[in-house]
Amino acid sequence: MYALVDCNNFYASCERVFNPSLENKPVVVLSNNDGCVIARSNEAKALDIPMGAPAFQYEKLFERNGVYVFSSNYALYGDMSRRVMNILSRFTPDIEIYSIDEAFLLLEGFEEHFDLYSYGREMIKAVRSKTGIPISIGIAPTKALAKVANKIAKKFAARTGGVYIIDAPEKTRKALLWTKIGDVWGIGRQYEKRLLSLNIKNAQQFVELHDEYVRKEFSVVGLRLKRDLSGLTTLSLEATPLKKNIAVTRAFESMYSNYAELKERVSTYAIKIGEKLRRQGSNCSLLQVFLLTNSFRQDLKQYRASISVYTPYPTNSSITLVKTALTGLDMIYKEGYQYKKAGIIAMKLTPSTQKQFKLFSQENPKHEQLMKVVDQLNFKENGKVKFGGQDLGRTWKIKQEKLSNKFSTRLNELIIIKI
DNA sequence: TCTGGGGTCCTAGGACCC
DNA sequence: TCTGGGGTCCTAGGACCC
Numbered sequence A: 001m002y003a004l005v006d007c008n009n010f011y012a013s014c015e016r017v018f019n020p021s022l023e024n025k026p027v028v029v030l031s032n033n034d035g036c037v038i039a040r041s042n043e044a045k046a047l048d049i050p051m052g053a054p055a056f057q058y059e060k061l062f063e064r065n066g067v068y069v070f071s072s073n074y075a076l077y078g079d080m081s082r083r084v085m086n087i088l089s090r091f092t093p094d095i096e097i098y099s100i101d102e103a104f105l106l107l108e109g110f111e112e113h114f115d116l117y118s119y120g121r122e123m124i125k126a127v128r129s130k131t132g133i134p135i136s137i138g139i140a141p142t143k144a145l146a147k148v149a150n151k152i153a154k155k156f157a158a159r160t161g162g163v164y165i166i167d168a169p170e171k172t173r174k175a176l177l178w179t180k181i182g183d184v185w186g187i188g189r190q191y192e193k194r195l196l197s198l199n200i201k202n203a204q205q206f207v208e209l210h211d212e213y214v215r216k217e218f219s220v221v222g223l224r225l226k227r228d229l230s231g232l233t234t235l236s237l238e239a240t241p242l243k244k245n246i247a248v249t250r251a252f253e254s255m256y257s258n259y260a261e262l263k264e265r266v267s268t269y270a271i272k273i274g275e276k277l278r279r280q281g282s283n284c285s286l287l288q289v290f291l292l293t294n295s296f297r298q299d300l301k302q303y304r305a306s307i308s309v310y311t312p313y314p315t316n317s318s319i320t321l322v323k324t325a326l327t328g329l330d331m332i333y334k335e336g337y338q339y340k341k342a343g344i345i346a347m348k349l350t351p352s353t354q355k356q357f358k359l360f361s362q363e364n365p366k367h368e369q370l371m372k373v374v375d376q377l378n379f380k381e382n383g384k385v386k387f388g389g390q391d392l393g394r395t396w397k398i399k400q401e402k403l404s405n406k407f408s409t410r411l412n413e414l415i416i417i418k419i
Numbered sequence B, C: 001t002c003t004g005g006g007g008t009c010c011t012a013g014g015a016c017c018c
Helices: A010-017 A042-046 A055-064 A074-089 A116-131 A143-155 A169-178 A189-197 A203-207 A211-229 A259-280 A318-332 A366-381
Strands: A002-007 A027-030 A037-040 A068-071 A095-099 A102-106 A135-140 A163-165 A246-256 A282-293 A304-315 A339-351
Touching (some): A002 A074, A002 A116, A002 A143, A010 A068, A010 A074, A037 A042, A074 A095, A074 A102, A116 A135, A143 A163, A169 A203, A189 A211, A246 A259, A246 A282, A259 A282, A259 A339, A282 A318, A304 A318, A318 A339, A318 A366
Parallel strands (some): A027 A068
Antiparallel strands (some): A002 A135, A027 A037, A095 A102, A246 A339, A282 A304
């Protein structure tokens, strides 16, 4: 059996842990630059605030309904996620961390020794008491069915106690009939449209389609999903693998038209890419750089461009990455446009332990040491070391007007309790 | 005025090889 | 009129996920 454990309204719950007065109140968390709603408490969902809602369009509604609004605090959410996953790992040796707030647990043979429902309830209690985060658990013979069970556990929390188990054919059938086709894991908007036009409205009808047909229309991905949903184990647990691509992409707080500003931002993104590569222990050989104008402003001239540039050798040195990224920027930059977003994606990643010797070009061996020192200083001093190409005065800043403290990772931002 | 960021996988088609 | 038959590798684009 597989369990899918999912944190309820994760980002909103993280904010609540350190601010219990938010309990039972509507809470939303915004994306970078305080742009869109990316997380909502149940109370906020009940106010019909959709996922992705532009914050400026909902300001009035927030005010009228006393909605508590937060900028996203990834330092906090990332750390809370790590804590939750650590606790879950105590319940089984086989765990796949699927996203920041979800994990699959393999409970093979556990049903012979434990009552799975009580086991799930214990997980909920442990995570709640040690981190403050509420979770829901779906348990079933396959991953896709565990996803379905999880939805049921959450939807009927009062009745299920947050744990739902699919362990018999009648239960499977009932659960699949209940699941709307668009809510099935792996069925997105496009597939949903196509299936609805064929009058396939729920997961049970999807499972009854012919294999060949599913394969033809939805590729092998769809077929695997169908088999897994029907109870045949097709998707297995995967050790959380190294990333194959690493990206840093950001919208600017305003539009930039001059090259110097873009150059500074792209340099900063390249440096961030370097940090992420070093954290994973990877080098990259190919950088893709892209540039976009503001597509919401159709009254302005539009331009989008992207280019791939090879690094001279596999590297994670911020210095080399900046040089490479700027080469790319030079090639795609055009004067006369107002740019709103830029990004860099590092591709063709290899382990940094694996040294490749090139005939004519090699990295200056001092880079490795230098980067190590920079990373250590930046960890201790919270990002104080910068490179010459960066804006030292930091005239730009992402908009984060409602940022909470880094309660769990910074000593000087600890929660203060007055007695 | 204001509209996120970061990933994965698959397929089709082109370039190239023998 | 008629123009082979395999392969591999790469990329762009499109679907999906959170």
